[in-house]
Amino acid sequence: MRSEQIRASFLEFFQGRDHRLVKSSSLIPDDPTLLVTNAGMVQFKPYFLGSEKPEFSRATTCQKCVRTTDIEKVGHTARHLTFFEMLGNFSFGDYYKQEAIPWGWEFLTVEMGLDGERMYCSVFEDDDEAYDIWRDIVGIPGERLVRLGAEDNFWDMGTTGPCGPCSEILYDQGEEFGCGEPGCKPGCDCDRYLELWNLVFMQYHRDEHGELHPLPSKNIDTGLGLERLASVLQGVSNNFETDTMAAVLHATSDLCGVKYGSGEESDISLKIVADHARAVTFLVGDGVLPSNEDRGYILRRLVRRAVRHGRLLGITDIFLPRMVGVVTEIMGEAYPELKQNNAFIDSIVRSEEERFSQTLRTGLLYLEEAVNELKSGGGKAIPGDVVFHLHDTLGFPLELTRELARERGLDLEEERFAELMEEQRERARAARVEEGYTSRVHEIYAEILDNYGESRFSGYESTSDRATVVSLVKDERAVALAVEGEEVEIFLDQTPFYGEMGGQVGDTGRISSSTAEAEVIETFHPAKGLTSHRCRITRGEIRTSDNVDASVDTERRNAIRRNHTATHIVHWALRQVLGDHAKQAGSLVDPRRLRFDFTHFQPLTKEELARVEELSNRKVIEDLPVRAYVTTYEYATSINAVALFGEKYEDYVRVVEVDEISRELCGGTHVGRTGEIGLLVIAGEVGIGANMRRVEAFTGMEAYRYFHSRREMLEEIAASLKAEVSKLPERVDKVLHRVRELESELRKKGREETASLIDGGIRWNESEAPGGIKILTAAVDNLTAQDLRELAERTLARYAAGAVGIATVNDGKANMVVALSRELVDAGLDAVELIRKAGRLLGGGGGGRPDMAVGGGSETSHVDDALAVMAEEVMAVLKEGHA
Ligand code: SER
Secondary structure, eight states: HHHHHHHHHHHHHHHHOOEOOOOOSSSSSSSTOOOOOOSGGGHHHHHHHHHOSOOOOOOEEEEEEOTTTGGTTTTTTSSSOSSSEEEEEEEEOOOHHHHHHHHHHHIHHHHHOOGGEEEEEEETTTTHHHHHHHIIIIIOOGGEEEEHHHHHHEEEEESSEEEEEEEEEEEEEOGSSSSOTTOOOOOOSSSEEEEEEEEEEEEEEEEESEEEEEEEEEEEEEEEEEEHHHHHHHTSSOOOOOOOHHHHHHHHHHHOOOTTTTTHHHHHHHHHHHHHHHHHHHHTTTTOOOOOOHHHHHHHHHHHHHHHHHHHHTTSSOOHHHHHHHHHHHTTTTTTHHHHHHHHHHHHHHHHHHHHHHHHHHHHHHHHHHHHHHTTTTTOOHHHHHHHHHHHTOOHHHHHHHHHHTTTTTTOOOHHHHHHHHHHHHHHHHHHHTTTEEEEEHHHHHHHHHHHOOOEEEETTTTTEEEEEEEEEETTTESSSTTTTTTEEEEHHHHHHHHOOBBBOOOOOEEOOSSSSEEEEEEEEEEEEEEEEEEEEEEEEEEEEEEEEEEOHHHHHHHHHHHHHHHHHHHHHHHHHHHTOOEEEEEEEOOOOEEEEEESSSSSOOOHHHHHHHHHHHHHHTBBBBEEEEEEHHHHHHHHHHHOOOOOOOOOEEEEEEETTEEEEOOOOOOBGGGOOOOEEEEEEEOTTTTEEEEEEEEEHHHHHHHHHHHHHHHHHHHHHTSGGHHHHHHHHHHHHHHHHHHHHHHHHHHHHHHHIIIOOOOOOOEEETEEEEEEEEOOOOOOOOHHHHHHHHHHHHSEEEOOOEEEETTTEEEEEEEHHHHHHTOOOOOOHHHHHHHHHSSEEEEEETTTTEEEOOGGGGHHHHHHHHHHHHHHHHHHHOO
């Protein structure tokens, strides 16, 4: 029976018994107490604990699981795997032992046709109820029923959490699988009595103090190893020879040319590669990335072990991506996420293998030298300094060194290594102080990071989360609690709040516990990887270790998301319209607007701006999907994701794609589809430096408000012009035309008035210089500068030769004009000099041309003097010239 048939029969069997078929959950558990999903019950934990109510009381699953506690045994035994599929049936306060035990038996013996005579059952030592069911209802004879202690028959998921006694169904694989020891019986560590199925009677909750409390109801959680059952049904001697695993094993064997079965050591390596390749594929497929901590480290370790065993098999090239391909081919039907993420998984695994290959080359050389030296001196343990150098400088993982040492019959000086590691940590702390973590503030953030690690950001997936307060900081000091009215920085183990970064402002919202309520005023990163929520406590008191609900102001966040995705669209549109040189130089995204700075050498024309806006809105209306994913920097570059010039990126980067049009490295929060942006309006464009422009735009409700306020303005204008909005252009044209008419009429009238002034309205002071030259001056109230000039010109025009000075007091200021005829200028007079002299008297100055100059000042009472000085000066010069 093929694995897929076993899987299908199991799920059908329990669906036929009213179980809801539930999909396997991700290998990244929604549970902070676990690094990876290691059992079928993980996704149901809240149902067992009673903290959430399920919609169904029975469920059945085939769950992907990773367990690495026995990683060293993989390949050495028939049954240990780091990745496996766990078939399970679950009861949430519904049926119990009475049903679970007989169903388990029925499925194995009737559906799968296993020989009941070869099966053993174990129960927890004092679980008479289970014992009796096995003996009396199922009919298992006493010699195949064993009672075992808590070690074997009490299941828990860790130090705390749901747990209970369990009963196991074991299959006797035959003496040839056994260890041959006289005491070999069910429960023995060898491969003879294969534990197929674990039925857990989940009835307790173990608290932090190790005490057991009854759960609200009694539950069933079972786990049947698919690979183990397949190995029995397919009549093979171990998990690695089952249909799904053998394919990976043989692909590896083909690649290295080492036949399976040709040697013990090479078989172990083939098995390790086959197992780890599956674990790696599934882990990366669920979004785990290699790193030096937590689940990232589990993955890194698996990759490294697989690569090393590949090298032991003689494979020198990059090969793990090919194994990933094989796993995907075989398992992709049952787990479509593998197919969907194929390119991504390939790229992550490839770059990790490349990196590690390099490490391995240098590290092995160094280690071999050290080993030779040690052996020639008769030493038994590799010196701590060598282990440390391998670890610290060459990036060699400790357990790899340990394994290599063991293979060579050597130990490690672990204590010395630990000492050196501690010294190293001390140095790092000291360096941090030197590097500017000197202020109290920085120290405190560094401490939080040291003690609790980075804050996990859950805000890409949701805007609210349960979290634990790891630290509170008030006035730059760690405090144990904060009370109503106080301002405090709250640090959580994980948070949905986005801390200000990459031009996007931080989130605001609320953090609340059963005893307190806090308003989050801003969110930021005081140190890399650390998220601070600056809060005001609005009710009660909050303490470290409190469990809290952290919820982001979603309306504000949504506005920010709209603006952020719009920024990418505008960036794209600008490049469409202006060309590829229009590159992002900076941006600001807040809930109200977006600002985008880019390189371009001249102001945008009205048409260009309109086109950018139109293209952007087209993409909004097309409602394109927006996707975000994490990948290696190399891969992102290879697919031309737009990176900010000069920005430093980590090895892993997040790519945000707006359908086919835009692909940028970006850590921000985005809409799921462009349609959510609603509307986009570019509200302005300005220059902000050499070859640098800035556009501002609104989206969503702000864009609506923008247009709405403009419409209201139009309506007001229309009302005051007594026209309909649609008729406004015509109406405004008419009004403007009328205004121009009136202005020209006015001017005409003005000229007539001026003419009549000259013709008799002004009382001139008249004197005559030698040669019949007229000097005319007059003071007239309330004339404009324009009037003055016109009067002067017209008056002068009446005389063949003459000088005219007119002054006026208008609006508290004195103005004056001096005009000279050609002859006087030729005779050496200069209107500018004259007005300067006169102007001084007026408390100011003046300027102009030699034949016409204007000036003035605030001394309005000296107008007559100024005119007199001008006349005298002209007279003096002309007399002199004549003499
Ligand atoms: N939780 C139990 C186990 O993992 C049964 O599913 O073995």
